[in-house]
Amino acid sequence: xxxxxxxxxxxxxxxxxxxxxxxxxxxxxxxxxxxxxxxxxxxxxxxxxxxxxxxxxxxxxxxxxxxxxxxxxxxxxxxxxxxxxxxxxxxxxxxxxxxxxxxxxxxxxxxxxxxxxxxxxxxxxxxxxxxxxxxxxxxxxxxxxxxxxxxxxxxxxxxxxxxxxxxxxxxxxxxxxxxxxxxxxxxxxxxxxxxxxxxxxxxxxxxxxxxxxxxxxxxxxxxxxxxxxxxxxxxxxxxxxxxxxxxxxxxxxxxxxxxxxxxxxxxxxxxxxxxxxxxxxxxxxxxxxxxxxxxxxxxxxxxxxxxxxxxxxxxxxxxxxxxxxxxxxxxxxxxx
Amino acid sequence: xxxxxxxxxxxxxxxxxxxxxxxxxxxxxxxxxxxxxxxxxxxxxxxxxxxxxxxxxxxxxxxxxxxxxxxxxxxxxxxxxxxxxxxxxxxxxxxxxxxxxxxxxxxxxxxx
Numbered sequence: 523x524x525x526x527x528x529x530x531x532x533x534x535x536x537x538x539x540x541x542x543x544x545x546x547x548x549x550x551x552x553x554x555x556x557x558x559x560x561x562x563x564x565x566x567x568x569x570x571x572x573x574x575x576x577x578x579x580x581x582x583x584x585x586x587x588x589x590x591x592x593x594x595x596x597x598x599x600x601x602x603x604x605x606x607x608x609x610x611x612x613x614x615x616x617x618x619x620x621x622x623x624x625x626x627x628x629x630x631x632x633x634x635x636x637x638x639x640x641x642x643x644x645x646x647x648x649x650x651x652x653x654x655x656x657x658x659x660x661x662x663x664x665x666x667x668x669x670x671x672x673x674x675x676x677x678x679x680x681x682x683x684x685x686x687x688x689x690x691x692x693x694x695x696x697x698x699x700x701x702x703x704x705x706x707x708x709x710x711x712x713x714x715x716x717x718x719x720x721x722x723x724x725x726x727x728x729x730x731x732x733x734x735x736x737x738x739x740x741x742x743x744x745x746x747x748x749x750x751x752x753x754x755x756x757x758x759x760x761x762x763x764x765x766x767x768x769x770x771x772x773x774x775x776x777x778x779x780x781x782x783x784x785x786x787x788x789x790x791x792x793x794x795x796x797x798x799x800x801x802x803x804x805x806x807x808x809x810x811x812x813x814x815x816x817x818x819x820x821x822x823x824x825x826x827x828x829x830x831x832x833x834x835x836x837x838x839x840x841x842x843x844x845x846x847x848x849x850x851x852x853x854x855x856x857x858x
Numbered sequence: 859x860x861x862x863x864x865x866x867x868x869x870x871x872x873x874x875x876x877x878x879x880x881x882x883x884x885x886x887x888x889x890x891x892x893x894x895x896x897x898x899x900x901x902x903x904x905x906x907x908x909x910x911x912x913x914x915x916x917x918x919x920x921x922x923x924x925x926x927x928x929x930x931x932x933x934x935x936x937x938x939x940x941x942x943x944x945x946x947x948x949x950x951x952x953x954x955x956x957x958x959x960x961x962x963x964x965x966x967x968x969x970x
Contacts, residue, residue, distance in 0.1 A: 557906055566906075566908060566924065567908075569906075569907060569908075588909065590878070590912070591909055838925070842925075842926045842927075843926060843928060843938075846938055849925060849926075849938055850939065856924065
């Protein structure tokens with residue numbers, strides 16, 4: 523049986539093949555600039571139209587596709603596999619051409635380091651080098667879990683074939699149940715990556731502000747650790763705001779202790795949102811704390827952020843609508 | 859040669875409201891400006907083809923739901939980012955109906 527299908531992009535000479543893969547995955551693996559963001563059905567950035575041919579939808583109710591967009595014949599490339607050769611309509615863009623083409627690799631769990639009561643850093647090893655950009659994510663295919671889970675890497679790509687992920691234990695989450703309670707050192711999973719556009723831009727001339735909340739810590743740690751080591755960024759100020767609910771949810775001290783260079787070069791400002799007796803540090807939502815602590819002139823920074831949707835929404839509104847920070851200076855991947 | 863096509867009744871589009879529909883294969887966004895004037899722009903954001911009707915309109919600004927790109931609803935000009943704009947379609951009101959001409963107008967896209 524022929525499992526490989528050809529996909530032509532209408533009105534262009536572009537063509538790619540898909541074999542046991544999503545349209546998006548196959549396009550990126552072949553180096554095409556197919557627009558996307560979450561690769562998880564949530565954001566709607568990878569919408570395309572089927573001109574001819576059939577596709578199979580992996581998740582027909584994916585929230586990234588509104589009823590109206592569906593009625594207009596749009597589909598999500600991250601949730602579609604071809605069922606025949608197809609002609610599709612999509613606008614490829616050069617900024618989505620992957621610098622490191624995503625690949626599917628087998629990874630072995632080598633360590634799970636507990637950071638707080640519900641945050642653990644899982645360390646996987648692959649025989650191949652871990653080629654990714656600081657801030658990017660990967661899809662984890664876990665044993666006996668339907669579908670993939672997207673998690674951002676917390677380490678540096680220079681660490682050989684190491685892929686670390688700081689992950690929050692979600693009560694009742696089937697993916698994290700496997701990670702936190704079943705997976706043992708030596709067990710294998712599949713990693714598909716890297717993906718994502720919210721990576722460090724060392725060529726930017728501006729000071730750097732990273733904002734993380736909850737398990738949005740993971741890619742921010744990678745970005746800060748890479749930024750403090752990049753010779754091009756030697757003169758930049760690097761500020762890292764991290765928001766958690768209570769002091770119990772913070773692990774910034776430990777992360778700084780593990781990376782003295784980060785402690786020396788970056789200003790790390792943890793804040794808690796729930797008033798707690800005995801807490802001497804910043805209190806409030808992290809975007810409010812950032813607004814209070816940053817010197818004026820928000821347009822003079824390059825912003826990176828990752829966290830739960832209410833947090834990233836609040837940051838977007840503050841920076842893009844209120845402070846008129848140019849949109850291209852705010853980097854984040856929408857996972858909803 | 860005129861190619862105005864009826865897209866909706868004037869009564870269907872109140873001040874501060876927006877509606878999206880397809881005309882001659884193009885997605886168009888109808889905007890009821892504060893004061894009652896009507897504008898018709900391309901229906902998708904110049905950034906990622908997200909339907910603008912899924913965003914917000916407060917009578918003056920249009921905000922895309924995906925990345926909060928902001929457009930001036932009066933002119934279609936990008937406010938943030940300010941180096942893009944929405945293509946505008948000629949609109950005519952005739953006997954209580956809203957008519958749009960899509961001829962020669964194509965949606966604009968940002969290179970970012």
